Amino acid sequence: MSKIAFIGGGNMSSCIFDGIKRAHKDADDIYVSGPHLEKLAKFADKKAKITTSNVEAAKESDIIFLGVKPQMLTSVLQELKDNGIDFSAKILVSMAAGFKIASIRRLTAAPYIVRIMPSTPAKIGLGITGIYFENGIDDKNKKLISSLLEPLGMLCRLNSEEGINAIGALAGSAPAFLYRFFEAVEHECIRYGFSQSDARKIVEQLGLGTSSMVIHNHETPISALREAVTSKGGTTYEGLQQMTAFKFEEMIEEVFKACMKKTHLFEEMF
Ligand SMILES: NC(=O)C1=CN([C@@H]2O[C@H](COP(=O)(O)OP(=O)(O)OC[C@H]3O[C@@H](n4cnc5c(N)ncnc54)[C@H](O)[C@@H]3O)[C@@H](O)[C@H]2O)C=CC1
Ligand SMILES: O=C(O)[C@@H]1CCC=N1
Known part of the structure; x- marks a missing residue:
C-alpha cells in the first residue's frame, strides 16, 4: 500500500480517512497533520500518525490529500515547497473548491495532481465524489486513487476541472x-x-x-x-x-x- 498523508484533519479528511480504513485493512501509518494535535486525537485513535508538521507528513508519503480550506492552501503549499519537499514522485490529491491544478503546480511544480470533490454523506458511505485526473497519471495510479475513494459512495469521473466545479x-x-x-x-x-x-x-x-x-x-x-x-x-x-x-x-x-x-x-x- 502506498503511504498516504492528509494535510488538514477536518471534516472532509476525516470522511476520506474513515473510508480508506473501512476498505483497506492494510492502510496503516496514514499521516494526518494539522495545527492542533488535540484535534487530531480521533485519527490517532484509529492508528494514524498525527503531527503538527505538514512537512513531515508530506515528506513521508506518496499520496498527499490536501484537506485545508482553499484560503489556506497557498500558504500550506508554499510551506511544503520552501521546506524542500520534492513532489516529483508524489501524487497531490486536492479537495479544495475553486483551486485549479495550474495554481497548485505554480506553487509546487508537482507533476501529478488530482482534483476531487467529495460530499459529507461520504461519512456514511453515501456520498458523491467527483474526480478529475490530469493527463500524465498512469492507469495504475488512477485505479489506486479511485480505490481509496470508492468507499465514500458514488465516484463520478469528470473530464474537466469545470466538471469538478459543477459537481x-x-x-x-x-x-x-x-x-x-x-x-x-x-x-x-x-x-x-x-x-x-x-x-x-x-x-x-x-x-x-x-x-x-x-x-x-x-x-x-x-x-x-x-x-x-x-x-x-x-x-x-x-x-x-x-x-x-x-x-x-x-x-x-x-x-x-x-x-x-x-x-x-x-x-x-x-
Ligand atoms: N465540507 C464539505 O462539504 C466539502 C468540503 N470540500 C473542501 O474540503 C476542504 C476542507 O473542508 P472541510 O473539511 O469542510 O473544512 P474543515 O474546516 O473541517 O477542515 C480544515 C482543516 O484544516 C486544518 N488546518 C487549518 N490550517 C492548517 C494548516 N496550516 N496546516 C494544516 N492544517 C490546517 C484545520 O485545523 C481543519 O481541521 C476545503 O478545501 C473544501 O473546499 C470539498 C467538498 C465538500
Ligand atoms: O462550501 C464549500 O466551499 C465546500 C465546497 C462544496 C461543499 N462545501
Missing part, C-alpha cells in the same frame, strides 16, 4: 440546500403542534421515504412521482401553486449559479 455545487453543496428544506419542514411541523422530537422523526422518514421512492422507481420520471401525489383539485396542487408563485425553479437555478460564481471567483483569487 462541487450539485453534489458537494447541495446537501446544505436539502438540509435547509428539511429544517423548514421541521419548523412547520412544530408550527402545527408536533413536538420537536416528533418533528425530527417526521423529517427523517420524509427524507428516507421520498428518496427511496425515487430510487425504487428508477425508470419513472421524478415529475410522474410528483404527479402521483397531486390529486386533481386537491390539497397538494394548492401547495405546488405556491412553489410556482415563489418561482421555485428559478430560485434553485440562482442557488447553483451563486455557488459557481463563488467557485470562479476563488479560481481568480488563487
Whole structure:
C-alpha cells in the first residue's frame, strides 16, 4: 500500500480517512497533520500518525490529500515547497473548491495532481465524489486513487476541472440546500403542534421515504412521482401553486449559479 498523508484533519479528511480504513485493512501509518494535535486525537485513535508538521507528513508519503480550506492552501503549499519537499514522485490529491491544478503546480511544480470533490454523506458511505485526473497519471495510479475513494459512495469521473466545479455545487453543496428544506419542514411541523422530537422523526422518514421512492422507481420520471401525489383539485396542487408563485425553479437555478460564481471567483483569487 502506498503511504498516504492528509494535510488538514477536518471534516472532509476525516470522511476520506474513515473510508480508506473501512476498505483497506492494510492502510496503516496514514499521516494526518494539522495545527492542533488535540484535534487530531480521533485519527490517532484509529492508528494514524498525527503531527503538527505538514512537512513531515508530506515528506513521508506518496499520496498527499490536501484537506485545508482553499484560503489556506497557498500558504500550506508554499510551506511544503520552501521546506524542500520534492513532489516529483508524489501524487497531490486536492479537495479544495475553486483551486485549479495550474495554481497548485505554480506553487509546487508537482507533476501529478488530482482534483476531487467529495460530499459529507461520504461519512456514511453515501456520498458523491467527483474526480478529475490530469493527463500524465498512469492507469495504475488512477485505479489506486479511485480505490481509496470508492468507499465514500458514488465516484463520478469528470473530464474537466469545470466538471469538478459543477459537481462541487450539485453534489458537494447541495446537501446544505436539502438540509435547509428539511429544517423548514421541521419548523412547520412544530408550527402545527408536533413536538420537536416528533418533528425530527417526521423529517427523517420524509427524507428516507421520498428518496427511496425515487430510487425504487428508477425508470419513472421524478415529475410522474410528483404527479402521483397531486390529486386533481386537491390539497397538494394548492401547495405546488405556491412553489410556482415563489418561482421555485428559478430560485434553485440562482442557488447553483451563486455557488459557481463563488467557485470562479476563488479560481481568480488563487
Ligand atoms: N465540507 C464539505 O462539504 C466539502 C468540503 N470540500 C473542501 O474540503 C476542504 C476542507 O473542508 P472541510 O473539511 O469542510 O473544512 P474543515 O474546516 O473541517 O477542515 C480544515 C482543516 O484544516 C486544518 N488546518 C487549518 N490550517 C492548517 C494548516 N496550516 N496546516 C494544516 N492544517 C490546517 C484545520 O485545523 C481543519 O481541521 C476545503 O478545501 C473544501 O473546499 C470539498 C467538498 C465538500
Ligand atoms: O462550501 C464549500 O466551499 C465546500 C465546497 C462544496 C461543499 N462545501
